[in-house]
Amino acid sequence: MDAGSSESPNMGSNKTIVWFRRDLRIEDNPALTAAARDGFVYPVYIWCPKEEGQFYPGRVSRWWLKQSLAHLKQSLKSLGADLVLMKTRSTIFSLLECINATGATKVAFNSLYDPNSLVRDHDIKEKLVELGISVHSYNADLLYEPWDVCDESGNAFTIFKEYWDKCLLLQKEFVSTLPPWKLRQAAGTVDNYSIEELGLEDESEKSSNALLARAWSPGWSNADKALAEFVENHLLEYAKNRQQLIGSSTSLLSPYLHFGEVSVCNIFQKVRMKQILWAREGNSVGEQSTNLFLRAIGFREYSRYICFNFPFTHERSLLSSLKFFPWHASQDNFKAWRQGRTGYPLVDAGMRELWASGWIHNRIRVIVSSFAVKVLLLPWKWGMKYFWDTLLDADLESDILGWQYISGSLPDGHELERLDDPQIQGSKFDPDGEYIRHWLPELARMPTEWIHHPWDAPQTVLQASGVELGLNYPRPVVELDLAVERLTEAIVKMREIEAAVGANSNGTNEVVMDNADGIQRLPTTNVVSVAKTCATNSSNDQKVPTIQNSKVNNPLSRKRSKALEERGEFHHNKNIPSEAGTSKSDEDLRSTAESSSSKKPTPTTSRTSFSVPQFCSSSKGQPQSSEENSDGGFNQG
Ligand SMILES: Cc1cc2nc3c(=O)[nH]c(=O)nc-3n(C[C@H](O)[C@H](O)[C@H](O)COP(=O)(O)OP(=O)(O)OC[C@H]3O[C@@H](n4cnc5c(N)ncnc54)[C@H](O)[C@@H]3O)c2cc1C
Numbered sequence: 001m002d003a004g005s006s007e008s009p010n011m012g013s014n015k016t017i018v019w020f021r022r023d024l025r026i027e028d029n030p031a032l033t034a035a036a037r038d039g040f041v042y043p044v045y046i047w048c049p050k051e052e053g054q055f056y057p058g059r060v061s062r063w064w065l066k067q068s069l070a071h072l073k074q075s076l077k078s079l080g081a082d083l084v085l086m087k088t089r090s091t092i093f094s095l096l097e098c099i100n101a102t103g104a105t106k107v108a109f110n111s112l113y114d115p116n117s118l119v120r121d122h123d124i125k126e127k128l129v130e131l132g133i134s135v136h137s138y139n140a141d142l143l144y145e146p147w148d149v150c151d152e153s154g155n156a157f158t159i160f161k162e163y164w165d166k167c168l169l170l171q172k173e174f175v176s177t178l179p180p181w182k183l184r185q186a187a188g189t190v191d192n193y194s195i196e197e198l199g200l201e202d203e204s205e206k207s208s209n210a211l212l213a214r215a216w217s218p219g220w221s222n223a224d225k226a227l228a229e230f231v232e233n234h235l236l237e238y239a240k241n242r243q244q245l246i247g248s249s250t251s252l253l254s255p256y257l258h259f260g261e262v263s264v265c266n267i268f269q270k271v272r273m274k275q276i277l278w279a280r281e282g283n284s285v286g287e288q289s290t291n292l293f294l295r296a297i298g299f300r301e302y303s304r305y306i307c308f309n310f311p312f313t314h315e316r317s318l319l320s321s322l323k324f325f326p327w328h329a330s331q332d333n334f335k336a337w338r339q340g341r342t343g344y345p346l347v348d349a350g351m352r353e354l355w356a357s358g359w360i361h362n363r364i365r366v367i368v369s370s371f372a373v374k375v376l377l378l379p380w381k382w383g384m385k386y387f388w389d390t391l392l393d394a395d396l397e398s399d400i401l402g403w404q405y406i407s408g409s410l411p412d413g414h415e416l417e418r419l420d421d422p423q424i425q426g427s428k429f430d431p432d433g434e435y436i437r438h439w440l441p442e443l444a445r446m447p448t449e450w451i452h453h454p455w456d457a458p459q460t461v462l463q464a465s466g467v468e469l470g471l472n473y474p475r476p477v478v479e480l481d482l483a484v485e486r487l488t489e490a491i492v493k494m495r496e497i498e499a500a501v502g503a504n505s506n507g508t509n510e511v512v513m514d515n516a517d518g519i520q521r522l523p524t525t526n527v528v529s530v531a532k533t534c535a536t537n538s539s540n541d542q543k544v545p546t547i548q549n550s551k552v553n554n555p556l557s558r559k560r561s562k563a564l565e566e567r568g569e570f571h572h573n574k575n576i577p578s579e580a581g582t583s584k585s586d587e588d589l590r591s592t593a594e595s596s597s598s599k600k601p602t603p604t605t606s607r608t609s610f611s612v613p614q615f616c617s618s619s620k621g622q623p624q625s626s627e628e629n630s631d632g633g634f635n636q637g
Contacts, residue, residue, distance in 0.1 A: 014039035015104040015186040017095060019046070020083070021117075021260075023110040023140045024068045025220035026075050028176040028263035030138035031108040040186035042102050043076055044084040045069060046094045047198045055116060055396060058389035059201075060358035063209045064218045066200040068259050071219030073195070081183035085193045092124050094190075099133060102188030107133055110140035110260070113304040114396040115311045142301055143167070143174060143264055146308035156309035158318070159412050163305060164298040174265040212358065216255070216392065223256035231270050236278075238289040245361050245435045251293070252359075254393035257300065267297060303397035306404075313400050315381070317409035321416065324497035326490050328377040336477050337372050338386060340440075343476035345452055346426040347371045349439035356439075358392035367425055370406045374419045375483040377490060380407045419487055421480060426452030442466075442473045 016035035020043060023029055035041045049056055057065065073083040088094040095107060107128055112121065125135045139145050144167050150156060157163035201209060217226075230251040234241070241249035256262045271290050278286030310318055317323070336342050340351035350364035360368070365387075372383045384403040388394045403409075408416025430436060433451035437444045443451060445465040450457035454467055455475055462469065469475050478486075 012039040015102050016041055016106040016108050017098045017104045018043045019109040023260035024072045025261050026179045028266055030140050030177050031110045033177040035108045036180035036183055040184045041081055042186040043081055044098055046086045046091050048088050048091045050089050059205050060392045061394045062200040063212055064255055067218035070195050079183045081185040087193050087198050092127055097190050101190045102186045108136045111137045113308045115314050146305045160302050163302055174268055176265050220261040223262035227262055236286050238293050245430055258393050258395040303401040307397045318404055319409050325494045327379045333376045334378055341474050343474040344422040345436045346422045349436045352439045354390055363429055373407045374487055375478055423453045
């Protein structure tokens with residue numbers, strides 16, 4: 001432990017602006033500790049909606065942020081410093097205002113790795129350094145920083161298992177910094193907003209948000225309590241319970257982790273201690289649980305790793321495999337999905353829970369996202385953005401990783417061809433229909449036998465249950481047989497275009513945006529090797545990815561294409577079908593969270609069976625065990 005207390009006799013007299021972002025905690029906060037040790041501090045949180053762009057946080061995420069800032073402000077006050085809250089149109093402008101007001105010569109903050117922050121922080125550092133301000137950034141969010149982990153050739157891993165095995169091999173010792181017990185406030189006056197004045201919560205949002213406070217307690221000291229409670233009472237059973245859709249089967253730490261209210265080193269240390277204890281006791285259940293939980297923490301690390309090394313992944317799939325996918329950009333289907341009116345009970349229950357509570361279990365995230373991409377053929381970025389708008393733990397990196405995982409965009413994720421049957425998944429993950437009954441009251445009286453496929457239920461059963469298909473509960477928005485057919489056709493079409501473009505491009509793989517693009521036009525970059533990261537000019541801390549020539553071949557897409565050729569799934573055709581692209585405007589995407597009531601008429605025939613095309617690995621009839629499925633090293637479920 002590093003005693004980072006400000007009572008040290010060597011305490012300096014420098015003045016440092018401590019710029020809080022998503023590190024809303026006192027404990028193990030390296031930027032705050034270093035600044036406190038160095039002298040006077042001026043803690044500031046800068047809210048700049050303009051710079052958030054299309055990734056402006058959604059209602060529930062802003063609610064969390066508001067509570068968490070109030071909590072932090074209180075804690076800092078008890079240590080002797082005020083958290084200054086600023087609302088601005090330019091972060092750098094506000095930082096300069098603080099510097100001018102206090103005469104500070106240093107700025108300290110903890111690093112972030114999402115694409116927007118990487119660019120913004122780099123620019124801000126450059127400008128401050130030019131002005132003679134010393135800038136220090138620290139790692140407070142990760143066990144391993146992205147540039148610390150690479151393969152033997154110095155390249156970034158693209159397979160989770162290889163990445164995580166390497167991390168564990170590094171056997172790094174995690175050192176937490178002790179919180180300062182006292183802070184000395186640097187004097188200076190700027191426009192200090194109240195929490196309300198920041199405008200994180202509209203008047204109209206308050207009533208919807210009121211319920212959230214019953215289920216969640218944001219703030220760093222509540223995060224510590226939630227961690228302790230999980231480690232003491234639920235960690236042991238994590239391996240067994242983590243697939244349960246109802247009850248506290250997982251840690252529920254994700255929103256705390258997103259806002260940096262709990263330190264990942266602290267989590268690692270606490271879980272690792274249990275792991276060692278249970279290993280000594282020969283408690284194999286406990287050992288398995290700790291391994292799986294640490295691996296979940298590893299997924300989060302990996303999400304940052306992927307975003308740093310492949311900083312285009314918020315707008316383009318990692319494998320580039322989807323750039324020619326003929327999406328069905330149907331607003332009606334998108335609305336039905338958002339409203340939980342697809343006619344598939346498990347999907348609808350998940351979407352209703354998401355809308356009502358802002359949180360859903362990982363298994364449900366996989367099910368509803370796969371449904372959107374594979375059954376409705378909706379552009380994956382629409383789904384990603386909707387999750388971003390509605391999740392309490394909305395986290396750009398984890399969201400990107402999740403959507404790429406289910407849409408065939410990761411070498412070790414679900415294959416695009418894989419189409420899971422929601423009916424079978426329902427019987428597997430919600431065998432008694434409890435989850436459905438909780439979130440779909442209109443199906444509450446359906447017998448368990450039919451609850452996951454009401455369209456097959458005899459009329460007498462429907463009548464007795466008060467279910468009128470097409471009236472109070474929809475028929476399936478797309479029949480599954482048709483969905484399999486459409487997915488098959490779409491993949492064939494995608495391969496044809498890929499082949500045609502490949503044949504016409506003299507071996508170069510031009511960067512083409514996904515067909516659903518038009519969403520945003522941030523600068524694109526190509527694969528970045530870990531070894532090629534460059535240090536910023538300010539300090540030895542945060543690095544930024546190198547922007548490379550966008551015409552470089554993507555080795556990942558080559559890897560996947562070769563595998564497909566070997567499986568005979570690669571069709572050569574120089575005719576590029578004209579309906580390959582659809583687009584969606586920035587404006588549309590900003591408002592994906594809005595609710596609406598229009599419905600699409602649905603087919604009425606019921607399905608008893610469907611044949612699986614050669615390369616469509618639907619899991620119908622043979623549900624896969626989540627432990628034994630084809631996810632390779634990266635099993636999110
Ligand atoms: C399509 C999709 C979108 C997702 N979007 C988000 C998101 O916006 N924000 C978010 O935090 N997670 C996201 N996830 C990952 C995962 O579903 C949540 O982290 C998890 O359900 C949070 O619950 P928990 O804290 O109880 O998890 P636990 O099982 O207790 O895991 C502990 C922690 O490990 C991390 N973790 C676990 N699983 C994953 C994973 N698959 N990917 C990344 N980190 C993981 C989380 O930080 C989590 O808090 C997404 C997954 C999918 C499939």
